[in-house]
Amino acid sequence: MNNYIPINKAVNPVCIYQGDEPLISKMLGVDEMIYGFDGTPSDYATCVGAPEMFIKVEEDGLYYFGVEADDTGSLTIAGEQAIKKDGTPPNGKLNIETDSRYLKAGYYKVALSWTNNAYTPASNNAAAFNVTMDREPIQAGKYEGNSTMKREFSPSPKIKLWTIEKESAITCEPSKEVELEFEKPEPVYLEGNGGCNVSSLRPKICVTVCKDESENVWRCRVISVSAGAKLTMYEGIYVNPYVDPPLNGEEATEAVNEMNGYQTRGRVGTWHTPQASLAHEEHHRRQWEDAYKFYWKDSKIQEMLENQTISCDKEPNMDKAVKFMQALAN
Structure with missing residues (x-):
């Protein structure tokens, strides 16, 4: 399906993740893994996602995004990587990476990924993943603690994810000047x-x-x-x-x-x-x-x-x- 779908051409959009809680809440004793939110079952994720997921942009404007992760996390928008939060020390703990994009109204295809490294002992291996989206700059969480379990996620609104059944028949419309x-x-x-x-x-x-x-x-x-x-x-x-x-x-x-x-x-x-x-x-x-x-x-x-x-x-x-x-x- 197209990376961008105008709002009036999206057939049967369904919100699959309301953003009520982090995509992966803070927890200990997690195995080493890579998770792509593509619909694959998971013991950790609050939203398993779908093979094709979208964000909804209600009106034209500048939008801000943030990725918080322990260890690494990424956000791709319309086929282009927007944020990659690395996990090199000390960023293996819960930290944030941000970016902004000017977007026109419509649905944009997104992809999310999260990676958790292995530590010894495994009982101290923490997990956390959160993605935010707002019209205002993303607020930092509280990252002063010396472990992920003592840190806090950003208070900015969490991203919402949608699936779309299909895009309606496309006909070429006249070009419109883009500023x-x-x-x-x-x-x-x-x-x-x-x-x-x-x-x-x-x-x-x-x-x-x-x-x-x-x-x-x-x-x-x-x-x-x-x-x-x-x-x-x-x-x-x-x-x-x-x-x-x-x-x-x-x-x-x-x-x-x-x-x-x-x-x-x-x-x-x-x-x-x-x-x-x-x-x-x-x-x-x-x-x-x-x-x-x-x-x-x-x-x-x-x-x-x-x-x-x-x-x-x-x-x-x-x-x-x-x-x-x-x-x-x-």
């Missing part, structure tokens, strides 16, 4: 010296296909596109005059001269404010936003993608046609 959504995560503050910087978030283009009966081809259709940039701020060794004002006239003159020179020579010297660095990096983030939106339109990327077709005789399977088009988009 690029720009993501602006909150700045990450790190201790120590370093150059504050802005780094781009990889563009994400989600596509589907529709069947053109008259031409007997699959045509590509862009569902959504997003990109973004994140800020890394270093709280280095400097004196912030708002926190520690100059103690005499000589220090005051030095502070004023150093800070007045930001625009001509950049940051130099002892005196500095984090607000100045943040304003500087936000300026660069706006440059990224302008560039992404300009090139998305000016390079006619949507038009190029939606000009792509695959013969239905050559590739009768819709899922494989979608994978081909998604590879082009990537």
Whole structure:
């Protein structure tokens, strides 16, 4: 079945997991195993899942996701891995990994996996797995304890999972212009010296296909596109005059001269404010936003993608046609 199904084309959607409790609650004495939530019976999972599962997006917007696991866990959305929480020490204990996606309304195929490593003694081998989905940034749980059993899951809403009987007959609809959504995560503050910087978030283009009966081809259709940039701020060794004002006239003159020179020579010297660095990096983030939106339109990327077709005789399977088009988009 297609990776993306519009809400009005989903036939008999059924919610198989309401998100009332974690997918795998915290427990001890668990064997080493890999579990894929594909409908296989399990002694541990509160939801066994299904071979094809979907999340439901009620309206267009930015959605946040989190994966908590002991040891490892992953979330794939529309055939592309969204989150992989590793289990290397100390992350073998219950911890979280997060991500965000701009999604249009509809159903998106998802896959979940969880891995539990073997420890000795096996009676102390803990298990835990939880996946969250929200319109707000995912909240961290309480991970201060030195074991999974002493830690707490995130209070953010748990993901809900759906199955769909089939997708209704698809006919090609006219292309609709898709605007690029720009993501602006909150700045990450790190201790120590370093150059504050802005780094781009990889563009994400989600596509589907529709069947053109008259031409007997699959045509590509862009569902959504997003990109973004994140800020890394270093709280280095400097004196912030708002926190520690100059103690005499000589220090005051030095502070004023150093800070007045930001625009001509950049940051130099002892005196500095984090607000100045943040304003500087936000300026660069706006440059990224302008560039992404300009090139998305000016390079006619949507038009190029939606000009792509695959013969239905050559590739009768819709899922494989979608994978081909998604590879082009990537």
